[in-house]
Amino acid sequence: MGVKINMNGEKRLEQARERVIDAISQNMHLYGVTESVGRLYGALYFQEGPMTLDEMKEELGMSKTSMSTSVRNLVDLKMVDKVWRKGVRKDLYQAEYDWYQTFTDFFTIKWRAGVSINVSAMEKSLGELRLLMEDEQVDEHIKESAQIDIQKITAALEYYDWLNRLVDSFESQEIFKLVPKKQ
Amino acid sequence: MGVKINMNGEKRLEQARERVIDAISQNMHLYGVTESVGRLYGALYFQEGPMTLDEMKEELGMSKTSMSTSVRNLVDLKMVDKVWRKGVRKDLYQAEYDWYQTFTDFFTIKWRAGVSINVSAMEKSLGELRLLMEDEQVDEHIKESAQIDIQKITAALEYYDWLNRLVDSFESQEIFKLVPKKQ
DNA sequence: AAATATGTACAGAAAAAACTGTACGGAGTG
DNA sequence: CACTCCGTACAGTTTTTTCTGTACATATTT
Numbered sequence: 001m002g003v004k005i006n007m008n009g010e011k012r013l014e015q016a017r018e019r020v021i022d023a024i025s026q027n028m029h030l031y032g033v034t035e036s037v038g039r040l041y042g043a044l045y046f047q048e049g050p051m052t053l054d055e056m057k058e059e060l061g062m063s064k065t066s067m068s069t070s071v072r073n074l075v076d077l078k079m080v081d082k083v084w085r086k087g088v089r090k091d092l093y094q095a096e097y098d099w100y101q102t103f104t105d106f107f108t109i110k111w112r113a114g115v116s117i118n119v120s121a122m123e124k125s126l127g128e129l130r131l132l133m134e135d136e137q138v139d140e141h142i143k144e145s146a147q148i149d150i151q152k153i154t155a156a157l158e159y160y161d162w163l164n165r166l167v168d169s170f171e172s173q174e175i176f177k178l179v180p181k182k183q
Numbered sequence: 184m185g186v187k188i189n190m191n192g193e194k195r196l197e198q199a200r201e202r203v204i205d206a207i208s209q210n211m212h213l214y215g216v217t218e219s220v221g222r223l224y225g226a227l228y229f230q231e232g233p234m235t236l237d238e239m240k241e242e243l244g245m246s247k248t249s250m251s252t253s254v255r256n257l258v259d260l261k262m263v264d265k266v267w268r269k270g271v272r273k274d275l276y277q278a279e280y281d282w283y284q285t286f287t288d289f290f291t292i293k294w295r296a297g298v299s300i301n302v303s304a305m306e307k308s309l310g311e312l313r314l315l316m317e318d319e320q321v322d323e324h325i326k327e328s329a330q331i332d333i334q335k336i337t338a339a340l341e342y343y344d345w346l347n348r349l350v351d352s353f354e355s356q357e358i359f360k361l362v363p364k365k366q
Numbered sequence: 367a368a369a370t371a372t373g374t375a376c377a378g379a380a381a382a383a384a385c386t387g388t389a390c391g392g393a394g395t396g
Numbered sequence: 397c398a399c400t401c402c403g404t405a406c407a408g409t410t411t412t413t414t415c416t417g418t419a420c421a422t423a424t425t426t
Binding site (some may be wrong): 009010012013015016017019020022023024026027030031032045046048097099100103110113114117118120121122124125128129132135137138139142143145146148149152153155156158159162163165166169174175177178179181182 | 192193195196198199200202203205206207209210213214215228229231280282283286293296297300301303304305307308311312315318320321322325326328329331332335336338339341342345346348349352357358360361362364365
Binding site for chain 2 (some may be wrong): 413414415416417423424425
């Protein structure tokens with residue numbers, strides 16, 4: 001019995017998909033998303049039509065609990081939508097196919113969160129440092145350091161303002177004026 | 184003995200810094216950088232002048248080995264530079280203060296890496312799928328699936344081309360035309 | 367050349383994160 | 397209402413990552 005020269009078409013299709021799914025999940029991993037979650041997104045991306053938790057579990061060979069938390073993760077990132085089908089009782093999930101949108105949502109969510117954490121901390125500290133500057137009991141060379149810190153924080157706040165405006169340009173799609181979708 | 188009403192200026196300064204450092208490291212954590220590495224960056228950011236590994240170790244209360252790997256991490260991300268001072272034998276490291284630049288470098292590094300992983304995987308799979316389409320021995324309904332995959336991958340490649348051009352606009356500073364540094 | 371500093375590779379320990387199975391609440395069905 | 401089905405909270409296990417201490421290679425000083 002000779003070796004089968006022409007691999008079965010189904011297997012070839014499967015392999016081609018698998019390679020891309022691996023790359024996608026590796027890529028998402030760079031952005032702080034678990035590899036499993038990335039693979040799940042990949043599976044949903046190539047799936048024709050939405051999937052149930054049980055199908056995901058089957059497809060990835062993982063527990064249903066994991067599928068539940070992973071898919072919730074993806075929904076939070078707006079990379080996957082919960083969809084509804086008449087007569088289907090189970091929850092159905094479908095990949096978001098528009099990667100421009102996905103990109104925008106992903107970074108909007110991440111960056112806005114980051115900005116908000118930092119800005120509030122910095123404003124609070126900035127207030128304290130200004131008070132310190134006005135306090136006559138505080139040592140002069142401490143004030144010098146505080147003054148330097150104030151400048152650093154002020155510069156950082158300017159940067160965060162910029163980042164916020166950058167996110168705005170993503171959300172408003174203005175970014176596509178500068179960098180259009182098709183070359 | 185009453186409670187000390189006016190906290191010592193040094194301590195107040197320290198606290199104001201600490202809060203900001205925490206926020207910075209939390210923020211960096213969102214981008215997949217360890218919290219320790221984030222704190223190290225924060226320490227370097229507020230430090231006046233560059234630091235040695237031993238000073239970092241002292242400041243963060245961690246092992247020198249950790250400082251060595253963490254700071255290398257930051258250097259790779261171009262968030263910290265190794266600097267040289269006449270007469271100083273130890274390696275000196277200094278935070279990059281320009282956050283616009285830091286942002287640009289960070290995402291350029293990450294995104295270019297991601298794009299490259301994905302594009303090569305997708306091109307390879309695309310080639311295989313096209314071969315599969317031309318193969319007469321392959322079942323018709325497999326071909327239908329392959330055709331759909333080809334479309335999905337093609338769309339994804341277009342997106343990656345866009346992402347590459349977006350990174351270009353960061354590197355060339357053109358992004359600042361659309362979203363200027365100061366409002 | 368010997369002695370002293372300095373940074374990092376590496377292996378093992380500690381900590382954190384991911385994953386699973388069970389249990390349970392709530393929604394839908396008969 | 398009883399029964400079934402579905403998704404997820406939670407505790408415990410497994411896996412991965414981070415951190416440390418020792419050992420060593422390289423560079424500098426004596």
